Amino acid sequence: MLRFLGFRLLRAIVTIVLVVTFAFVVLRLSGDPALLIMSVDAPPEAIAAFRAAWGLDDPLWVQYIRYFNAIFHGDLGRSMRDGRDAIVLVTERIPATLALTLPALAIKIGIGVPAGVYAALHRNSLADRMVMVMAVAGFTIPSFVLGLILVLVFAVQLGWLPSGGQESWRHAILPVITLGVGGAAVLARFTRSAMLEVLGQPFIRSASAKGVPWAAVVRNHALPNAAIPTVTIIGFMVGSLIAGAVVVESVFSWPGVGRLLVVAVANRDLAVVQCILLLVAMTMVIANLIVDLLYGALDPRLRATRTAGAH
């Protein structure tokens, strides 16, 4: 188990390093921050001074080493726009993002999983078909389209809810629904097929054959097995708690991490972008690690191969 954890940790670190490196290279090759942040008609001396101040004149690999060295000393750099610490800029946006993504996650799990289980148990019924149609719709409609439709209906036409901003909890309703619906659809489809797969297994029939009432067959035999693949998708959703709201935050002018990312990318505000990506990568890696541990708890077959010595 310890070796397994150590192996996973090493892989996690490698993943994070790769993400950060990729972001570093792409960002530096895709535009000159000095030109974007300074006004177009800024004097050449000012631009040169800006470059020198932020170390943009050095060769790429020097900047890269300097960057990693700083990270190791806990320094994630400062915003090129207002000079504040990137980490502060980013962390003060996290609560706003979580205020959307956490309730949305609750909707995804709270609606998606039961809907999928219900559909599987009543396969080919009217309810199953309805769940599937809604799931396909929720899965296919891009979140910005759904967001705009919701705004048109509930904010513009009916006037029930505000269309954007962050002044009260009522402002969060439409973005949370927009985020939740798509995820619930994905989860419903996934849970349904996981359940159907399990319900077709011989051990379900043999549980019935030994006299287990159907409700208990579902609860004690089908669900624990169907949970194994479903946890993967939920883990993926947990991993996107920070980064999963970029589009929705933009549509609803919600001042979260996602909006900050969009603005920072547009401005080539390197430190801020990298800080966000680092945070996102870490969230995903941690979520993955949790999923792996859950797998072990849910599936004794995996536990066995692990204690027998993972590589």
Place this chain on the structure above:
Amino acid sequence: MRDVPLVSVRDLRVGFDGLPAVRGISLDVGMGEAVGLVGESGCGKSVTWLAALGLLPKSAQVAGSVKLAGEEILGAAPHVLDSVRGGRIAMIFQDPASSLNPVHRVGAQVVESLRLHRGMRGGAARAEAKRLFDLVGIPDAARRLDAYPHELSGGQNQRVMIAIALAGQPELLVADEPTTALDVTIQAQILELLGALRRDLGMALVLISHDLGVVAETCDRVCVMYAGRIVEEAPADALFHAPSHPYARGLLGALPPIDGPRRPLAAIPGSVPDPNAMPPGCAFAPRCAHHIAACDSAVPGLRPMGLDRRAACIRAEAPVRAALVPA
């Protein structure tokens, strides 16, 4: 035969999407009796007993009657079926490894049955589970209770399945190809175990197999099925020595030498009729060496062949028997 058989199946019919899989099965199982059910794969052996216990998907169309000690159980209420299943009629299946829930310990799966049918819990249930493991010959039973199915061999998993089946103290155990997925040496051990348990516990046994040899060793009486019907029913030794129905004869001819390895029945020329295009008369007619025009006019019913056997063949008596006398 006692007055009321333990299980009495009458004109059981099962169809899937309008296609008949079982086409009118009638058979009795007496108290403590061992009945074999043989026939090529796909002839409806499993479906017969799955239908009897209400274990088929809802899409299956089931008709007929299945009585347990005189009480109708076909289409009975769920709570009635739940107490019959495992409590009075237990069933074990072909592939023991996938018939056990992979995420639960095998001991817990036995205890589940003990709780359902005998109200046992905690230490008492665990002690009884261990006793059952000893009974079915699982070595180091106390420790094996905590194993998961993937940690046991196929033979041991089948023993676990048998222990689960015995947990409810059933009057009948239906074993559906219990040894087909196992190694030859293990097959013999499991069959021996089933035979011994039946003798010791006075439990009736229905042994389903596509292998006449397997059934003949273990059972008192054998029913031979072909294309969803029983075509011959006879005491095991009588069937073995002088089968009446040409299909049963074919099965016997296809049997490997007694000491040789078991293998599936394959030596009858031709193949099982397509459910979409059943022959008008006897379903076996197209493959039958004794086929005459009259065979195609009507489906032959089971006719008595002497005291204790029946066959569904209009030509059964004289020609087939004569042909079987060893030269």
